[in-house]
Amino acid sequence: MNVPEHDAGPHRPQDGRPRGLSDLTHAGAYVVDDRGRIVEVAPRTEALLRRPAADLLGADAHDLLHRGPRGETLPRSRCAMRRPLITGGTSQGEREWLARGDGSLLPASWLVTPCLLADGRTGALVLFHDADEPGAQVPEPEHGTSMSELDRLALLAETTTTLTSSLDVDETLRQLVRLVVPLLADWVVVDLLTEHGGVNRAAVVHHEDGVLVHHEDLEGPMPAVPE
Structure with a gap:
């Protein structure tokens, strides 16, 4: 994101x-x-x-x-x-x-x-x-x-506040995941642009039996994105 x-x-x-x-x-x-x-x-x-x-x-x-x-x-x-x-x-x-x-x-x-x-x-x-x-x-x-x-607009407002209220990327991602899963979907995937123009898959999480399950094996650097 x-x-x-x-x-x-x-x-x-x-x-x-x-x-x-x-x-x-x-x-x-x-x-x-x-x-x-x-x-x-x-x-x-x-x-x-x-x-x-x-x-x-x-x-x-x-x-x-x-x-x-x-x-x-x-x-x-x-x-x-x-x-x-x-x-x-x-x-x-x-x-x-x-x-x-x-x-x-x-x-x-x-x-x-x-x-x-x-x-x-x-x-x-x-x-x-x-x-x-x-x-x-x-x-x-x-x-x-x-x-x-x-409801959607309230979620948008809360999400915007979450994205702009902290400089800690990891904490912002944790809060963002809690906001949207499972309210909007069962899975969330967050990709971040790196300083050098690459893409890093920072979070892959899904909701199962009331628990948020993190898939660290699916996270990490992604293939280069063409201009």
Whole structure:
């Protein structure tokens, strides 16, 4: 797995748009800091909430967006979407209400998961889509654990954080393997580019009877790759 230097971080705070989320087709996303203020916004968020990014950045997400089913302001203690910011865990829900810029309400299926901000603080990534939009859910895979689009995006965010939070390659690989096996597949193979342009097969692992089995005999230098 090769991560180019210019894509080494999951966020781009200069323009308020997180890397890796700009191509979402159904889900909106924004990042809040440890005070609950919006610090980054994905483009799809603007369309779903009918608000420009400039109106979202810097605002308290709860005060600006979180509403009851009749549009009433929610006490912070009753807000399910705010609770993960306090507990630090990952939570999701099928139907909460977000205030749009035109005064209407968006029925949102959502997931909130912790993430690291560019300045090293812990914030949270909020992923959501219109619960009433046809086709908003990704079809279930034929095998393995069922994952919605929000589940996949949360995994993407956690994987990106793992890849960028440590300079120790071996530890990063261990964490990466634990994330994707067996959640996404029964096997994982990780190839790394060497300093001299070669390829090293750094990890071959599969899941069997609840245990991760490492195949060191299949790891090591690979044949040269043509330019």
